[in-house]
Amino acid sequence: MNKNKHLIVIAGPTAVGKTDLCLEIAKELNTEIISADSRQIYKELNVGTAKPSAEELQKVKHYFISNKSIHDFYTAGMFELDVLELLENIFRERDTILMTGGSGLYINAVCKGIDALPRVEKEIRSDLIKQYEKEGIESLRYSLQKLDPASYRTMDLKNPKRILKALEITIQTGRPYSSFLTRQSKKRPFNIHKTGLMRERDELYDRINKRVDQMLEKGLEAEAKQLFRYKHLNPLDTVGYKEFFEYFEGKISREEAIRLIKRNSRRYAKRQITWFSKDQEIKWFHPEQKEEIKSYIKKQISTC
């Protein structure tokens, strides 16, 4: 453990005000920002992901924004490795760096680690998806019970994505998925200080609704239209885009699409809150408590 190196995490639900505050703190600490956001990573996704503006990106160096394509396959596990590698380089030159974002799994992958899993061949995944589509989740459950009974016992058997994951690893390696999981949290060679931003629910929802209106003004619909042909790609399974796709397909009205974007963003925020509130290491603040946050961070850095 290097006592002089610090990763400052600033987590929080969507639209709480992470971007503005982090820019300010980064400037104050004369450092840079690592984004932990599973959608801002993609260069094709802009308006709908509320990325920092070009101007803001110029003021403070950001990592993991627009550095992947929606055609790439990317996961939390890859994010862990990429960030650790980056941190090794960054910490040669500076002692402190910020990491901010709303993707709880990504943040955990960096802070606690995630068990290493092998890469899965495309055909295995697509075959399993075909099996799911043709024969339903029952069929997946049956396969799992046969191939990895340990996972079958502990897993949420109503969640197709979970079963699919376990099966693809098991089939790829010939070893049960459960045998890869140690669930041990990894030690990091640097200090981690977690803070979180939170607002009253009403206040947060109001900001979400308004931000969606702003996205529309900035051209969300045009962006979605351009990406419509890629709607089958996972990164496009995202609030703000998928609702517009439904509209383009004539399934819902434009008005309804906008209503659903707002609602789904609110629900997303709720899920983030549930995830983050489980993390006892997070010290919570209201985004307007700027001075308190800054002094808290400085204190954390100096007392370590």
Added chain:
RNA sequence: GGAGCCAUAGCUCAGUCGGUAGAGCAACGGACUGAAAAUCCGUGUGUCCCUGGUUCAAUUCCAGGUGGCUCCA
């Protein structure tokens, strides 16, 4: 001034021939070690406008009040 209609969940409304009530939307709670802005699970949250009356029992029937809407003046 007179008459009629309405008042039930956050919203729009259904319902109870008298036995304390439900649907859509919204909301709320949770799970989550690799697609995570994803995926999955769970939950009616209620002075049935108020006050009396009738009744074993009133959100339901009756009367009055209050508020809203409409019509006649």
